[in-house]
Amino acid sequence: MGIALALLNNPQLLVLDEPTNGLDPFGIEELRKMIRxxxxxxxxxxxxxxxxxxxxxxxxxxxxxxxGLLLYQDKIDANENLEQLFMDIVRKERES
Known part of the structure; x- marks a missing residue:
């Protein structure tokens, strides 16, 4: 419902916070398609x-x-493990 309301004014930017939270697998699949x-x-x-x-x-x-700091920004590499990337980036920041 929140996404539908956000789309009423034909936005150029849509910000979604944890959009799949609480959805069943079918709902998640539909939301992925919708986001695309x-x-x-x-x-x-x-x-x-x-x-x-x-x-x-x-x-x-x-x-x-x-x-509060943007530590990394890039295109997604389909073969990259984002969880590991996150851990590596954050560990490096913590050590500095």
Whole structure:
């Protein structure tokens, strides 16, 4: 319902926070398709999520924010383990 309301004004940007939270597997699959159609129709979509495997299924680019700092930004590599990338980036930041 929240996504439908957000789309009423034909936004150029849509920000989704944990969009798959509480959905069953069919709902998650439908939402993934929907998010892709938003991007295809010219709506930029920002997804905030700690479920990185889910992000990898719908995103083209990622940014890793930690303690309010953008530590990483790049295209998604389909073969890369985003959880490991996140851990490596954050560990490096903690050590510095």
């Amino acid at each position: 159609t938003f991007a295809e129709s010219g709506i930029s979509v920002i997804i905030s999520s700690h479920i990185l495997s889910e992000v990898q299924k719908v995103a083209d680019d990622i940014g890793i924010i930690y303690n």
